[in-house]
Amino acid sequence: MEIKTKQQGIKVVADVLDIVGGKWRGQILAHLCDDPKRFNELKTVLNRITSSTLTKELRYLEDIKMVERKIIQDTPMIVEYRLTTHGMSIKDLIYHIVEWGLKHRDTVFGK
Amino acid sequence: MEIKTKQQGIKVVADVLDIVGGKWRGQILAHLCDDPKRFNELKTVLNRITSSTLTKELRYLEDIKMVERKIIQDTPMIVEYRLTTHGMSIKDLIYHIVEWGLKHRDTVFGK
DNA sequence: GGTTTAAGTATCCTGAAAACTACCGGTAGT
DNA sequence: ACTACCGGTAGTTTTCAGGATACTTAAACC
Numbered sequence: 001m002e003i004k005t006k007q008q009g010i011k012v013v014a015d016v017l018d019i020v021g022g023k024w025r026g027q028i029l030a031h032l033c034d035d036p037k038r039f040n041e042l043k044t045v046l047n048r049i050t051s052s053t054l055t056k057e058l059r060y061l062e063d064i065k066m067v068e069r070k071i072i073q074d075t076p077m078i079v080e081y082r083l084t085t086h087g088m089s090i091k092d093l094i095y096h097i098v099e100w101g102l103k104h105r106d107t108v109f110g111k
Numbered sequence: 112m113e114i115k116t117k118q119q120g121i122k123v124v125a126d127v128l129d130i131v132g133g134k135w136r137g138q139i140l141a142h143l144c145d146d147p148k149r150f151n152e153l154k155t156v157l158n159r160i161t162s163s164t165l166t167k168e169l170r171y172l173e174d175i176k177m178v179e180r181k182i183i184q185d186t187p188m189i190v191e192y193r194l195t196t197h198g199m200s201i202k203d204l205i206y207h208i209v210e211w212g213l214k215h216r217d218t219v220f221g222k
Numbered sequence: 223g224g225t226t227t228a229a230g231t232a233t234c235c236t237g238a239a240a241a242c243t244a245c246c247g248g249t250a251g252t
Numbered sequence: 253a254c255t256a257c258c259g260g261t262a263g264t265t266t267t268c269a270g271g272a273t274a275c276t277t278a279a280a281c282c
Contacts, residue, residue, distance in 0.1 A: 003209065006145070007156075012212035013141045013205060019219060021132040023125075023270070030124045034117070039229050045118075053270055055230060064219045075279050077228050086218050089211065094124060096207045098114065100200065101123035107197050108130060108175045134240070150259050164240060166260065187249060188258050 019064060020090075024049060024057045026097075029083070032067065033091050036082035066090065130175065131201075135160060135168045137208075140194070143178060144202050147193035177201065 003009045020026045024046065031037060031045055043054055058081060061067035066087040072078040083090070114120045131137045135157065142148060142156055154165055169192060172178035177198035183189040194201070 003213070009209055010138055010141050012209050012216065013137050015216065015220065016208045016212040017128075017132055017137040021128055026124050026128040027121055030121050040227090043229095048271090050271060050273095051230060052232085052272090056270085064221070066219065075228095075277095077230085077278080079229060086215065089215055093207055093211045096204055097127050098120050098123050100204045101127040102114070104197065104200055105123065105126065108177065109126065110175070151257085154259095159241090161241060161243095162260065163242090163262085167240090185248095188247095188260085190259065 019066070020093075022057075024053065025061065026094075028054075028057055028061065029066065029087070029090055030094050032081060032083050032087075033094060036070075036080045039079050039081070042081065061087075130177075131204075133168075135164065136172065137205075139165075139168055139172065140177065140198070140201055141205050143192060143194050143198075144205060147181075147191045150190050150192070153192065172198075 003012075020029065027046055028042065031042060037045070039054070039058075042058075043049060043051065046054065058067060058069065062069055065084055067081055068084050068087075070080045070082065072080050114123075131140065138157055139153065142153060148156070150165070150169075153169075154160060154162065157165065169178060169180065173180055176195055178192055179195050179198075181191045181193065183191050
């Protein structure tokens, strides 16, 4: 659990940004930080995402054990998505991202 | 400089990930954390990036004031890229990214 | 019987990011 | 004269994430 070489550190950065990157994954994780959300709740709050894309992203996040899908009720179908215990660890990182963004948005986003 | 609403926080996350996301930008910034680097140094260390892509990414990072381009010598041409004082602030965030990656890579990248 | 709601699937399609290829001007080396 | 190095630019092509659109299953309400 340590950086042995420079290149190794860079690879970690690339890998993490691969998980959290893309148009939606970061936002989905950020939304799940607070509390579990149902499929259509996520769909509403993530303006303009389509069902198929949301499904794809959620399946990916499940695969990497960040998010779990829980069927709350069969009929009517109620499904809840929440961070796994492991996924919770992303909260801190997201907090740091928001912190940096708030401090530096003006310079970077040119206002 | 504060989060007023939930949606605002999410937008910050999306914006930051937009800067640092993509295939190369995070890696370029990570490499520049340690010390300034010349164009071809970056090109070598970022395996498989092409000149045109590297140029595009560097211009973008210049535009948002994260990186500065400095002509060290005219002939032979020597150009150095370094983080701006402002850009230095990303070091901490990258450190947090690496830290999270090292702790969680095994679960997430399935080993 | 028709419509609505929830949580999706299945296809096809598009647009933007990145790759590929070729080229430039100036200099130094052989 | 030829080649290689440095830091690019220009134009085209490929790739694939994400978007658009339509459909599904099962129950519940009107």
